[in-house]
Amino acid sequence: MCSFLSSSPLWARTWIQLVQYTLVALLLVPLATSSGDQQPLGTVTDATTKRIAIIGAGAAGSANAYNLRRLSESSQLPVDITVFERESYIGGRSTTVNAFGNPEYPVEVGGSIFVDVNYILVNASKELGLNVQSMGAAHPRAVSEDKVGIWDGEEFVFIMNDDLNWWTIAKMVWKYGLAPIRTRNLVQRTIDKFLKFYEDPIFPFESLTQAVTEVGLLDTTLSPGSAYLERNRISPDFSREMIQSSTRVNYGQNLALIHGLGAAACMSTGNAMSVKGGNWLIFDGMLKASGADVRLNQTVTSIERNPNGTLTVTSVPNGSDKEIAVFDEVVIAGPLQYSDISISPLPKHTPKEPTPFVTLHVTLFSSPHKLSPKFFGFNDTDKVPNSIITTLPKGLDLGTRPDGVGPTNFWSISTLAKVNPPSVRNEEHFVYKIFSPEQPTAEFISEILGLGDSTDNDSTIGDLPQNDISWFYEKVWHPYPYLYPRSRFDPILLAPGLWYTGGVEAFVSTMETSALMGKNIAALIFKSWEETSTGFAEDSNAGEF
Numbered sequence: 001m002c003s004f005l006s007s008s009p010l011w012a013r014t015w016i017q018l019v020q021y022t023l024v025a026l027l028l029v030p031l032a033t034s035s036g037d038q039q040p041l042g043t044v045t046d047a048t049t050k051r052i053a054i055i056g057a058g059a060a061g062s063a064n065a066y067n068l069r070r071l072s073e074s075s076q077l078p079v080d081i082t083v084f085e086r087e088s089y090i091g092g093r094s095t096t097v098n099a100f101g102n103p104e105y106p107v108e109v110g111g112s113i114f115v116d117v118n119y120i121l122v123n124a125s126k127e128l129g130l131n132v133q134s135m136g137a138a139h140p141r142a143v144s145e146d147k148v149g150i151w152d153g154e155e156f157v158f159i160m161n162d163d164l165n166w167w168t169i170a171k172m173v174w175k176y177g178l179a180p181i182r183t184r185n186l187v188q189r190t191i192d193k194f195l196k197f198y199e200d201p202i203f204p205f206e207s208l209t210q211a212v213t214e215v216g217l218l219d220t221t222l223s224p225g226s227a228y229l230e231r232n233r234i235s236p237d238f239s240r241e242m243i244q245s246s247t248r249v250n251y252g253q254n255l256a257l258i259h260g261l262g263a264a265a266c267m268s269t270g271n272a273m274s275v276k277g278g279n280w281l282i283f284d285g286m287l288k289a290s291g292a293d294v295r296l297n298q299t300v301t302s303i304e305r306n307p308n309g310t311l312t313v314t315s316v317p318n319g320s321d322k323e324i325a326v327f328d329e330v331v332i333a334g335p336l337q338y339s340d341i342s343i344s345p346l347p348k349h350t351p352k353e354p355t356p357f358v359t360l361h362v363t364l365f366s367s368p369h370k371l372s373p374k375f376f377g378f379n380d381t382d383k384v385p386n387s388i389i390t391t392l393p394k395g396l397d398l399g400t401r402p403d404g405v406g407p408t409n410f411w412s413i414s415t416l417a418k419v420n421p422p423s424v425r426n427e428e429h430f431v432y433k434i435f436s437p438e439q440p441t442a443e444f445i446s447e448i449l450g451l452g453d454s455t456d457n458d459s460t461i462g463d464l465p466q467n468d469i470s471w472f473y474e475k476v477w478h479p480y481p482y483l484y485p486r487s488r489f490d491p492i493l494l495a496p497g498l499w500y501t502g503g504v505e506a507f508v509s510t511m512e513t514s515a516l517m518g519k520n521i522a523a524l525i526f527k528s529w530e531e532t533s534t535g536f537a538e539d540s541n542a543g544e545f
């Protein structure tokens with residue numbers, strides 16, 4: 001996924017190089033840039049053992065708990081936090097698996113990268129004493145010279161490697177002119193606006209729709225990426241090859257579909273990093289620091305409002321009878337449509353209709369084989385880029401179709417690491433990650449590895465021999481919503497005492513934005529208590545429906 005937010009490592013590498021190339025090139029070219037604009041506005045902050053239930057132990061729920069505890073400490077208002085999580089692990093869509101079950105080889109299956117302006121994640125990593133590694137370290141030079149290629153199903157439209165030579169620079173400028181620099185400036189202006197979400201007077205915000213408007217980002221969420229980039233004079237070739245390959249690897253969406261902010265977010269890749277051992281360690285650390293009672297394997301099934309204003313939460317621990325508990329505040333910290341919670345009475349500010357989500361197959365595997373030069377149209381001796389991102393071929397416009405993968409049939413393939421499988425300790429195998437809209441067939445895997453004769457048509461990676469595929473792991477996600485252009489976002493306060501983090505995902509869906517929403521709601525909860533205790537009405541807030 002992308003963003004100010006974050007980006008997939010393979011893509012980030014391409015982008016950073018591109019900007020470097022162009023910057024060097026521009027020593028030769030005079031340049032005019034435009035600067036950002038600004039506009040403040042908004043609301044102000046702050047706040048008996050209060051009981052809070054958080055449903056979901058992902059980025060949003062963990063950041064919510066972490067910040068509730070901090071606010072409780074600074075305001076001396078005691079809180080009692082319970083976190084319900086239906087899965088057996090902390091992290092939600094941020095989680096790792098270990099290749100060969102070996103903890104020395106953790107691989108991210110979900111959210112993998114964040115960037116330097118992701119202040120909540122960056123700061124928390126520091127506060128929690130976690131080991132942060134830059135993208136480069138997360139991506140050891142596995143094969144060839146760490147090349148990234150942009151593949152359109154027929155050919156590589158661009159390939160980059162690490163050495164910044166004058167020939168490559170000349171090629172870049174010849175091909176894209178000022179587009180990389182214009183893009184960089186556009187992204188910087190967007191980040192500057194986004195960062196206002198973190199500060200007074202915008203933070204904490206009761207309405208995302210209003211906050212987006214006040215920071216001046218509405219025009220970016222209102223138009224499709226293609227139109228937005230065109231309006232900012234970024235050439236169609238650069239948009240299709242460089243930016244669209246990023247929106248595809250990060251969000252599985254083409255530029256005609258994804259809104260301008262989503263596209264800009266994908267180009268924000270400054271100092272991409274990840275936590276050594278797994279990004280979920282941030283959320284685990286936040287929950288530990290919060291002192292919350294974390295109930296794993298416990299699914300919330302309903303939330304009911306009581307006559308005295310409290311909320312009754314019914315949950316089912318794995319394999320036992322249902323449990324009932326009463327809370328003052330309940331935070332739904334994940335997409336409502338996949339939570340299967342019945343809420344009664346139906347909240348006044350229920351999200352209108354669920355935002356459709358992408359379906360993504362993540363396939364991880366290890367193999368002694370390198371990517372096949374033949375499959376990618378190279379001669380036998382050539383080395384295939386170890387990271388392959390994709391775009392649509394020139395002239396093919398799939399419009400706003402959600403199934404827009406096009407002729408490549410996959411979004412990305414990346415070589416992550418070299419490992420020694422336990423079965424053949426002296427052998428070096430490569431770990432690969434494929435993002436695709438469908439489950440890859442055994443035939444496809446065989447082809448990209450150059451294994452010759454394929455098996456029957458309905459076989460999958462698990463049917464391939466172990467000496468070709470030494471380990472694999474398949475996961476299907478609803479990773480993020482389709483970022484269709486929009487001007488309104490789901491409410492934050494669904495009903496008195498009932499809060500929702502998920503609206504932010506249609507704005508930009510990342511670990512950081514979810515964490516920001518968790519933090520925002522923690523601040524709003526304390527603010528509402530403060531207002532109640534000083535005689536203000538509690539329900540002055542939020543929804544837009």
Ligand SMILES: Cc1cc2nc3c(=O)[nH]c(=O)nc-3n(C[C@H](O)[C@H](O)[C@H](O)COP(=O)(O)OP(=O)(O)OC[C@H]3O[C@@H](n4cnc5c(N)ncnc54)[C@H](O)[C@@H]3O)c2cc1C
Nearest residue numbers: 001056058059060086092093111112113300334479511514
């Ligand atoms: C393959 C993939 C790649 C990605 N790449 C990146 C990236 O590089 N960078 C980035 O920043 N982001 C990335 N993302 C997106 C990022 O992972 C998510 O935006 C973020 O983790 C969402 O956090 P969340 O807390 O909002 O939701 P979730 O992580 O989904 O947490 C919600 C939790 O609620 C639990 N839950 C739901 N219903 C119930 C219930 N009824 N009872 C109890 N528990 C319940 C769920 O089990 C889940 O654990 C990626 C996502 C995927 C899947």
Ligand SMILES: *[C@@H]1O[C@H](CO)[C@@H](O)[C@H](O)[C@H]1NC(C)=O
Nearest residue numbers: 087088089295296297298318
């Ligand atoms: C959750 O369930 C899994 C199996 O489904 C089990 O291995 C694990 O120990 C459980 N965790 C807790 C905290 O109950």
Ligand SMILES: *[C@@H]1O[C@H](CO)[C@@H](O)[C@H](O)[C@H]1NC(C)=O
Nearest residue numbers: 118119120121122123124198
């Ligand atoms: C992150 O830490 C820096 C330095 O301590 C601080 O200035 C900044 O306000 C923090 N930001 C957030 C969002 O916590």
Ligand SMILES: *[C@@H]1O[C@H](CO)[C@@H](O)[C@H](O)[C@H]1NC(C)=O
Nearest residue numbers: 306307308309310311312326
């Ligand atoms: C509110 O009502 C619920 C359900 O009837 C009850 O369990 C709870 O004790 C009440 N709480 C308070 C603070 O009165």
Ligand SMILES: *[C@@H]1O[C@H](CO)[C@@H](O)[C@H](O)[C@H]1NC(C)=O
Nearest residue numbers: 088296297298317318319320
């Ligand atoms: C959770 O449920 C699964 C399947 O019902 C069962 O196999 C497992 O043992 C349970 N785990 C716990 C901790 O109850």
Ligand SMILES: *[C@@H]1O[C@H](CO)[C@@H](O)[C@H](O)[C@H]1NC(C)=O
Nearest residue numbers: 373376377378379380381382
């Ligand atoms: C492959 O090799 C042939 C002969 O050396 C050469 O003409 C051709 O351009 C090469 N193709 C690629 C894709 O490099």
Ligand SMILES: *[C@@H]1O[C@H](CO)[C@@H](O)[C@H](O)[C@H]1NC(C)=O
Nearest residue numbers: 441443454455456457458459
């Ligand atoms: C696989 O599919 C192709 C056409 O898609 C067909 O010609 C072939 O017979 C099929 N092979 C098997 C083993 O089913």
